[in-house]
Amino acid sequence: MDALLAAVGLVCAPATLISLTLACLFGFILGALPGLTATMAVALLVPITFFLSPIAAIASIVAAAATAIFAGDVPGALLRMPGTPASAAYVDDAFALTRQGKVGLVLGLNALCSAIGGVIGTVVLVLFAPVLANFALKFSTFEFFWLACLGLTCSVFISTEDPLKGTISLLLGIFIATVGMDYTTGYPRFTFENPNLYEGISFIPALIGMFALSEIIRTMLGSNRQTVDQAMRKRVGFSAVLQACKEHWRHVLRGSALGTSIGILPGAGADIASWISSGVARRFSRHPDTWGKGNLEGIVAGSSANNAALSGAWVPALVFAIPGDTITAIAIGVLYLKGMNPGPTIFVENADLLYAVFICFFLANLLLLPIGLIAIRFSGFILSMRREFLMPPLLVLAAIGAFAIDNTVFGILVMLVLGVLAYILEENQFPLAPMVLGIVLGRLVEQHLMQSLISTQGSVIGLFERPMAGVLGAITLAVWLFPAARWAWRKVRA
Numbered sequence: 014m015d016a017l018l019a020a021v022g023l024v025c026a027p028a029t030l031i032s033l034t035l036a037c038l039f040g041f042i043l044g045a046l047p048g049l050t051a052t053m054a055v056a057l058l059v060p061i062t063f064f065l066s067p068i069a070a071i072a073s074i075v076a077a078a079a080t081a082i083f084a085g086d087v088p089g090a091l092l093r094m095p096g097t098p099a100s101a102a103y104v105d106d107a108f109a110l111t112r113q114g115k116v117g118l119v120l121g122l123n124a125l126c127s128a129i130g131g132v133i134g135t136v137v138l139v140l141f142a143p144v145l146a147n148f149a150l151k152f153s154t155f156e157f158f159w160l161a162c163l164g165l166t167c168s169v170f171i172s173t174e175d176p177l178k179g180t181i182s183l184l185l186g187i188f189i190a191t192v193g194m195d196y197t198t199g200y201p202r203f204t205f206e207n208p209n210l211y212e213g214i215s216f217i218p219a220l221i222g223m224f225a226l227s228e229i230i231r232t233m234l235g236s237n238r239q240t241v242d243q244a245m246r247k248r249v250g251f252s253a254v255l256q257a258c259k260e261h262w263r264h265v266l267r268g269s270a271l272g273t274s275i276g277i278l279p280g281a282g283a284d285i286a287s288w289i290s291s292g293v294a295r296r297f298s299r300h301p302d303t304w305g306k307g308n309l310e311g312i313v314a315g316s317s318a319n320n321a322a323l324s325g326a327w328v329p330a331l332v333f334a335i336p337g338d339t340i341t342a343i344a345i346g347v348l349y350l351k352g353m354n355p356g357p358t359i360f361v362e363n364a365d366l367l368y369a370v371f372i373c374f375f376l377a378n379l380l381l382l383p384i385g386l387i388a389i390r391f392s393g394f395i396l397s398m399r400r401e402f403l404m405p406p407l408l409v410l411a412a413i414g415a416f417a418i419d420n421t422v423f424g425i426l427v428m429l430v431l432g433v434l435a436y437i438l439e440e441n442q443f444p445l446a447p448m449v450l451g452i453v454l455g456r457l458v459e460q461h462l463m464q465s466l467i468s469t470q471g472s473v474i475g476l477f478e479r480p481m482a483g484v485l486g487a488i489t490l491a492v493w494l495f496p497a498a499r500w501a502w503r504k505v506r507a
Contacts, residue, residue: 023068025374032069033076033373037380041388044084046095046410051081051097051283051323053417055343066353067366069200070412072373074347078340079131079377080384082283082319083170086123087388090116092407093223099287101449102431103219103315110306117389121254122309123316124385126265129258130317130323131378133269134276139371142328145200153277154468155476158461159485160278164289165456178443185438186451187288189214189431197463201327209423211250218415218424219431219452225411226432229404231439257309264294264314272318277327305444320381324374331355331367 016402036058043054054077062070085097090107100107110119119229152160165183192203193213204210258265266292275286294314304311323340330341332355348355354365415428435445469475477483 016364018499019365020372021367023365024372026066026068028066029069029373030074032065032489033072033376034380036073036076036126037080037377040080041078041084041384044081045087046096051078051085051338052343054078054081055340059343059347062347062350065354068369068373070347070351071344071353071370072377073100073341074344075373076269076377077368077378078323079127079320080381081467083123083127083316083381084386084388086127087120087391088317089120089125089224094407094411095220095226098216098284098410098453099315100447101224102287102446103225103311105305105446106308106311111307111309113307113308115307118253118257118309119312120385120389122257122312124270124381124388125258126313126316128378128381129265129319129322130269130272131320131381132375133266133317134273134321135374135378135498137373138324138327138331138374139275142332152483153479153481154461156463156485158458158465158476159482159489161454161457161461163485163489163492164285164292165450165458166489167293175442179447180321182445183442183447183451186448186453187455189219189448189452190455196456196460197467209421211457214427214431214452215419215424219447221411221415222428222430222432222437223435223449225407226428227435227439227445229408229411230432230436232404258313261310261313264310265317267293268314268317269321271314272321273325275318276322277328283319283455285324286318286322287315288453291315292348309435320378323399327374331370372427398427 039058040051040054043057044051056286058073058077062073063394065073072275082097082099085095085100086107087096089095089100089104090111093104093108095101095104106121107119110116164189190213192210194201194211201211210434240325245471271293272286275289276283279486291311291314295301298304298308300308300310326341330345345355353366411428412425415424416422417424438448439445465476469478478484495507
């Protein structure tokens, strides 16, 4: 209790509260710009943390990450240009609802579900950090291989009604993920002797091209040129947001649980959590035919999983100094810099500072609600402009985002090529979501598969020998075989 009271005093210090508030605004601005991710927002804050107290520094990182993830939903809903990779999982539904005049409902749900997911993740972090960290550390390359395969399987759930086109889109994404040096031999694949391709195709420029540039092309060519009418700018009361959240409370809890669980696994992160949560929500949806056309279930599930995963990633970071994602990797460095050495002893040696970090988590997630209201007001200004007038400055921002990842013009070239490809695919009713998932998880599947086969000397049976790997493998194979078994059962009954 003494440590908790001391933590409250540390958090209530003016410097800490000011740092947390300014970091929220900073994260919101960067997250709303296509290509500038939550990781980049946190990385840009690191030099500033040198001049802050330990709690103010960590509070800034937590606040910037939480608001940047939410802010990525804003351009996705308004312009179909996800600001962060995690927002891409449900961008089609968000934009479809905006076109139906429900932008206030969409952004309100994004803010509320992100706050709920973040709070639930923080509660799990506070209560079960040591136990969950021990569980997460038992995951090896075998378990991660099956988890990545299960994530790829979600493309079946988030695809359109045409499974063939969804499968083709997924295979295109996996093919893009194979570009670069072979993981085991180091031999270049599909690089055409271009050194820029040796490290593979960077995901952020690819994402910007597939969503931002394709939408810009579509608008400028006239297939989506329009002025948003007054119906699209109508206001939605917060009571409607609460009612929608109440109706989909199962998806909120499921998304929060999945997000926290996946976030705890080192290297998984909010992006994978969002895609898997949205895919599971579609699998259990009563109206799967409305997905991509304005279904709230995917938005609720994905938004809840985003911030829950951010909280979950801090479990192995605080307990064992193992980063759960890129954000916590940066945060661990700041913790060491400020004398808060992460590890099992942090619960004894720095209990007051640790409690203060937990309180900062709660405050950062609760601040998402007023920031969400600001985003809704801001959306009215964006929607009042003709879309073709917005496209030139957005193209400049997209190019800056693609360039900023590796500081090379090649990132802009990647954006252009994949943007044109995505435009052609969408014009022919090929979904982009499976392609994005293939790019995200394709390389992870290959790396963990090769590591696993090397350790088992090529034995495929070894992929099932570990208990958790066997369970995940059985679940994945069952999901793969279920459509064929259902088809055969229908044939037998007929």
